[in-house]
Amino acid sequence: MRFHVLTLFPEMIEQGFHTSITGRAMEKGLLSLNAVNIRDFAGNKHMKVDDYPYGGGAGMVMQAEPVYAAHQSLENQAGRKLRTIYLTPQGHTFNQKMAEEFAQEEELIFLCGHYEGIDERVLEEVVTDYVSIGDYVLTGGELPALVMMDTISRLVPGVLNNDVSAETESFQDSLLEYPQYSRPEEWRGKKVPSVLLSGHHANVEKWRREQSIIRTAKWRPDLLEKAQLTKKEQEFLKG
Ligand code: SAM
Numbered sequence: 328m329r330f331h332v333l334t335l336f337p338e339m340i341e342q343g344f345h346t347s348i349t350g351r352a353m354e355k356g357l358l359s360l361n362a363v364n365i366r367d368f369a370g371n372k373h374m375k376v377d378d379y380p381y382g383g384g385a386g387m388v389m390q391a392e393p394v395y396a397a398h399q400s401l402e403n404q405a406g407r408k409l410r411t412i413y414l415t416p417q418g419h420t421f422n423q424k425m426a427e428e429f430a431q432e433e434e435l436i437f438l439c440g441h442y443e444g445i446d447e448r449v450l451e452e453v454v455t456d457y458v459s460i461g462d463y464v465l466t467g468g469e470l471p472a473l474v475m476m477d478t479i480s481r482l483v484p485g486v487l488n489n490d491v492s493a494e495t496e497s498f499q500d501s502l503l504e505y506p507q508y509s510r511p512e513e514w515r516g517k518k519v520p521s522v523l524l525s526g527h528h529a530n531v532e533k534w535r536r537e538q539s540i541i542r543t544a545k546w547r548p549d550l551l552e553k554a555q556l557t558k559k560e561q562e563f564l565k566g
Contacts, residue, residue, distance in 0.1 A: 439468030
Protein backbone atom coordinates (compact mmCIF):
# COMPACT_ATOMS: atom_id res chain seq x y z
CA MET A 328 0.00 0.00 0.00
CA ARG A 329 1.37 3.40 -0.97
CA PHE A 330 0.10 6.52 0.81
CA HIS A 331 0.60 9.99 -0.66
CA VAL A 332 -0.25 12.94 1.56
CA LEU A 333 -0.68 16.48 0.24
CA THR A 334 -0.06 18.77 3.20
CA LEU A 335 1.49 22.02 4.41
CA PHE A 336 3.09 20.09 7.30
CA PRO A 337 4.80 16.97 5.91
CA GLU A 338 6.95 16.59 9.04
CA MET A 339 3.81 16.01 11.11
CA ILE A 340 2.78 13.12 8.84
CA GLU A 341 6.28 11.65 8.68
CA GLN A 342 6.83 11.73 12.43
CA GLY A 343 3.42 10.25 13.12
CA PHE A 344 3.74 7.42 10.64
CA HIS A 345 7.40 6.41 11.06
CA THR A 346 6.59 5.03 14.52
CA SER A 347 5.76 1.64 16.00
CA ILE A 348 3.76 -0.82 13.85
CA THR A 349 3.43 1.41 10.77
CA GLY A 350 7.12 2.35 10.96
CA ARG A 351 8.13 -1.32 11.04
CA ALA A 352 5.76 -2.13 8.17
CA MET A 353 7.49 0.56 6.11
CA GLU A 354 10.89 -0.94 6.87
CA LYS A 355 9.54 -4.30 5.66
CA GLY A 356 8.28 -2.66 2.47
CA LEU A 357 4.62 -3.42 3.19
CA LEU A 358 3.71 0.28 3.37
CA SER A 359 5.24 3.36 1.82
CA LEU A 360 4.71 7.03 2.55
CA ASN A 361 5.17 10.03 0.30
CA ALA A 362 4.41 13.27 2.16
CA VAL A 363 4.31 16.13 -0.36
CA ASN A 364 4.58 19.75 0.74
CA ILE A 365 1.96 21.77 -1.14
CA ARG A 366 4.11 24.87 -0.52
CA ASP A 367 6.70 23.45 -2.95
CA PHE A 368 4.09 24.10 -5.65
CA ALA A 369 3.32 27.68 -4.58
CA GLY A 370 4.69 29.15 -7.80
CA ASN A 371 5.71 32.44 -6.14
CA LYS A 372 8.87 33.59 -4.42
CA HIS A 373 7.20 34.01 -1.02
CA MET A 374 5.90 30.42 -1.15
CA LYS A 375 2.44 31.74 -0.32
CA VAL A 376 -0.39 29.25 -0.77
CA ASP A 377 -3.35 30.96 0.95
CA ASP A 378 -5.41 34.11 0.48
CA TYR A 379 -8.46 35.92 1.83
CA PRO A 380 -11.88 34.39 1.13
CA TYR A 381 -14.01 36.06 -1.53
CA GLY A 382 -17.13 37.51 0.10
CA GLY A 383 -15.25 38.25 3.33
CA GLY A 384 -15.22 36.35 6.59
CA ALA A 385 -12.62 35.13 9.03
CA GLY A 386 -9.43 33.26 8.18
CA MET A 387 -7.60 32.32 5.02
CA VAL A 388 -8.34 29.82 2.28
CA MET A 389 -5.81 27.52 0.59
CA GLN A 390 -5.59 28.48 -3.08
CA ALA A 391 -6.56 26.14 -5.88
CA GLU A 392 -3.46 26.15 -8.11
CA PRO A 393 -0.77 24.90 -5.66
CA VAL A 394 -3.05 22.05 -4.55
CA TYR A 395 -3.83 21.20 -8.17
CA ALA A 396 -0.16 21.27 -9.23
CA ALA A 397 0.86 19.06 -6.29
CA HIS A 398 -1.93 16.61 -7.09
CA GLN A 399 -1.06 16.57 -10.80
CA SER A 400 2.55 15.73 -9.96
CA LEU A 401 1.38 12.58 -8.17
CA GLU A 402 -1.00 11.45 -10.91
CA ASN A 403 1.62 12.14 -13.55
CA GLN A 404 4.12 9.96 -11.66
CA ALA A 405 1.53 7.21 -11.28
CA GLY A 406 0.41 7.56 -14.92
CA ARG A 407 -3.24 7.22 -13.89
CA LYS A 408 -6.01 8.75 -11.80
CA LEU A 409 -5.68 7.98 -8.08
CA ARG A 410 -8.37 7.82 -5.46
CA THR A 411 -8.12 11.11 -3.60
CA ILE A 412 -9.53 11.61 -0.13
CA TYR A 413 -10.17 15.12 1.17
CA LEU A 414 -10.22 15.18 4.97
CA THR A 415 -13.06 17.49 5.96
CA PRO A 416 -15.54 17.77 8.83
CA GLN A 417 -18.20 17.94 6.10
CA GLY A 418 -17.49 14.43 4.76
CA HIS A 419 -18.89 10.96 5.47
CA THR A 420 -17.87 9.82 8.92
CA PHE A 421 -14.97 7.37 8.75
CA ASN A 422 -15.60 3.83 10.00
CA GLN A 423 -14.12 0.33 9.82
CA LYS A 424 -16.13 -0.61 6.74
CA MET A 425 -14.73 2.37 4.82
CA ALA A 426 -11.23 1.39 5.99
CA GLU A 427 -11.75 -2.11 4.58
CA GLU A 428 -12.79 -0.65 1.24
CA PHE A 429 -9.85 1.78 1.05
CA ALA A 430 -7.46 -1.06 1.99
CA GLN A 431 -8.27 -2.69 -1.37
CA GLU A 432 -6.50 0.17 -3.23
CA GLU A 433 -2.80 0.01 -4.10
CA GLU A 434 -2.28 3.76 -3.78
CA LEU A 435 -4.24 6.53 -2.07
CA ILE A 436 -3.87 10.29 -1.96
CA PHE A 437 -4.89 12.17 1.22
CA LEU A 438 -5.47 15.90 0.87
CA CYS A 439 -5.12 17.86 4.12
CA GLY A 440 -6.71 21.27 4.44
CA HIS A 441 -5.66 24.00 6.86
CA TYR A 442 -6.96 27.45 7.89
CA GLU A 443 -10.57 27.76 6.67
CA GLY A 444 -10.16 24.98 4.11
CA ILE A 445 -9.42 24.75 0.37
CA ASP A 446 -10.83 26.60 -2.67
CA GLU A 447 -13.89 24.61 -3.72
CA ARG A 448 -12.94 24.58 -7.41
CA VAL A 449 -9.87 22.39 -6.98
CA LEU A 450 -11.79 20.03 -4.70
CA GLU A 451 -14.30 19.54 -7.53
CA GLU A 452 -11.40 18.68 -9.87
CA VAL A 453 -9.39 16.23 -7.81
CA VAL A 454 -11.36 14.76 -4.89
CA THR A 455 -13.06 11.37 -5.16
CA ASP A 456 -14.01 10.91 -1.46
CA TYR A 457 -14.89 13.42 1.27
CA VAL A 458 -14.18 11.93 4.70
CA SER A 459 -14.57 13.25 8.25
CA ILE A 460 -13.20 11.60 11.39
CA GLY A 461 -16.03 12.94 13.54
CA ASP A 462 -18.31 15.84 14.32
CA TYR A 463 -15.70 18.25 15.61
CA VAL A 464 -13.32 20.69 13.91
CA LEU A 465 -9.53 20.34 13.99
CA THR A 466 -6.98 22.89 12.84
CA GLY A 467 -5.85 20.72 9.91
CA GLY A 468 -6.32 17.47 8.02
CA GLU A 469 -3.00 15.95 9.14
CA LEU A 470 -4.27 14.14 12.25
CA PRO A 471 -7.37 12.88 10.40
CA ALA A 472 -5.12 11.59 7.59
CA LEU A 473 -2.94 9.77 10.14
CA VAL A 474 -6.05 8.28 11.77
CA MET A 475 -7.22 6.93 8.43
CA MET A 476 -3.78 5.71 7.33
CA ASP A 477 -3.21 3.92 10.61
CA THR A 478 -6.61 2.19 10.44
CA ILE A 479 -6.15 1.16 6.80
CA SER A 480 -2.57 -0.02 7.40
CA ARG A 481 -3.69 -2.55 10.02
CA LEU A 482 -5.77 -4.24 7.32
CA VAL A 483 -2.86 -4.64 4.90
CA PRO A 484 -1.73 -8.30 5.02
CA GLY A 485 1.45 -8.75 7.07
CA VAL A 486 1.32 -5.39 8.87
CA LEU A 487 0.03 -6.94 12.08
CA ASN A 488 2.12 -9.84 13.35
CA ASN A 489 -1.00 -11.82 14.01
CA ASP A 490 -3.56 -11.56 11.20
CA VAL A 491 -6.28 -12.98 13.43
CA SER A 492 -6.20 -9.94 15.66
CA ALA A 493 -7.64 -7.70 12.94
CA GLU A 494 -10.44 -10.20 12.40
CA THR A 495 -11.59 -10.40 16.01
CA GLU A 496 -11.39 -6.73 16.82
CA SER A 497 -14.11 -4.24 17.64
CA PHE A 498 -16.51 -3.43 14.75
CA GLN A 499 -15.39 -6.37 12.61
CA ASP A 500 -18.62 -8.18 13.40
CA SER A 501 -20.66 -5.14 14.46
CA LEU A 502 -19.62 -6.11 17.99
CA LEU A 503 -17.08 -4.57 20.35
CA GLU A 504 -14.17 -6.77 21.32
CA TYR A 505 -14.19 -8.76 24.58
CA PRO A 506 -12.05 -7.55 27.53
CA GLN A 507 -8.35 -8.47 27.46
CA TYR A 508 -6.08 -9.49 30.36
CA SER A 509 -2.36 -10.13 30.75
CA ARG A 510 0.03 -11.11 33.56
CA PRO A 511 -0.14 -11.12 36.56
CA GLU A 512 -3.09 -13.40 37.29
CA GLU A 513 -4.04 -11.18 40.21
CA TRP A 514 -3.52 -7.42 40.26
CA ARG A 515 -4.53 -5.31 43.28
CA GLY A 516 -7.02 -7.96 44.34
CA LYS A 517 -8.59 -8.25 40.87
CA LYS A 518 -8.39 -11.72 39.33
CA VAL A 519 -8.30 -12.71 35.68
CA PRO A 520 -11.59 -14.55 34.85
CA SER A 521 -10.90 -18.23 35.58
CA VAL A 522 -12.13 -19.44 32.20
CA LEU A 523 -9.15 -17.69 30.55
CA LEU A 524 -6.78 -19.79 32.66
CA SER A 525 -8.61 -23.05 31.99
CA GLY A 526 -6.89 -23.88 28.69
CA HIS A 527 -10.35 -24.96 27.41
CA HIS A 528 -10.41 -23.32 23.99
CA ALA A 529 -14.14 -23.74 23.31
CA ASN A 530 -15.11 -22.29 26.69
CA VAL A 531 -12.77 -19.36 26.19
CA GLU A 532 -14.35 -18.63 22.80
CA LYS A 533 -17.86 -18.90 24.28
CA TRP A 534 -16.97 -16.54 27.14
CA ARG A 535 -15.40 -14.02 24.76
CA ARG A 536 -18.41 -14.03 22.47
CA GLU A 537 -20.75 -13.46 25.44
CA GLN A 538 -18.57 -10.64 26.74
CA SER A 539 -18.56 -9.00 23.30
CA ILE A 540 -22.34 -9.08 23.20
CA ILE A 541 -22.74 -7.81 26.78
CA ARG A 542 -20.24 -5.01 26.20
CA THR A 543 -21.83 -3.93 22.93
CA ALA A 544 -25.30 -3.92 24.50
CA LYS A 545 -24.00 -1.76 27.33
CA TRP A 546 -21.78 0.72 25.46
CA ARG A 547 -22.90 0.70 21.82
CA PRO A 548 -26.44 -0.74 21.60
CA ASP A 549 -26.80 0.97 18.17
CA LEU A 550 -24.31 -1.56 16.74
CA LEU A 551 -26.37 -4.58 17.78
CA GLU A 552 -28.95 -3.98 15.03
CA LYS A 553 -26.36 -5.03 12.44
CA ALA A 554 -24.74 -7.83 14.47
CA GLN A 555 -25.40 -11.42 13.41
CA LEU A 556 -26.67 -13.00 16.61
CA THR A 557 -28.00 -16.54 16.93
CA LYS A 558 -31.48 -17.10 18.41
CA LYS A 559 -29.83 -18.29 21.61
CA GLU A 560 -27.73 -15.14 21.80
CA GLN A 561 -30.76 -12.93 21.23
CA GLU A 562 -32.54 -14.70 24.09
CA PHE A 563 -29.41 -14.40 26.26
CA LEU A 564 -29.50 -10.62 25.67
CA LYS A 565 -33.19 -10.35 26.58
CA GLY A 566 -32.68 -12.46 29.71
N1 SAM B 1 -14.07 25.86 7.63
C1 SAM B 1 -14.15 24.43 7.58
C2 SAM B 1 -15.57 23.98 7.87
O1 SAM B 1 -16.26 24.62 8.65
O2 SAM B 1 -16.00 22.95 7.32
C3 SAM B 1 -13.22 23.82 8.61
C4 SAM B 1 -11.80 24.00 8.28
S1 SAM B 1 -10.72 23.22 9.45
C5 SAM B 1 -10.39 24.53 10.56
C6 SAM B 1 -9.22 23.07 8.57
C7 SAM B 1 -8.98 21.71 7.95
O3 SAM B 1 -8.91 20.74 8.97
C8 SAM B 1 -10.03 21.20 6.98
O4 SAM B 1 -9.85 21.70 5.69
C9 SAM B 1 -9.83 19.71 7.05
O5 SAM B 1 -8.82 19.27 6.15
C10 SAM B 1 -9.34 19.49 8.49
N2 SAM B 1 -10.37 18.97 9.42
C11 SAM B 1 -10.89 19.63 10.48
N3 SAM B 1 -11.76 18.89 11.15
C12 SAM B 1 -11.82 17.69 10.52
C13 SAM B 1 -12.56 16.49 10.75
N4 SAM B 1 -13.43 16.37 11.74
N5 SAM B 1 -12.35 15.45 9.91
C14 SAM B 1 -11.48 15.56 8.88
N6 SAM B 1 -10.78 16.68 8.61
C15 SAM B 1 -10.92 17.74 9.41
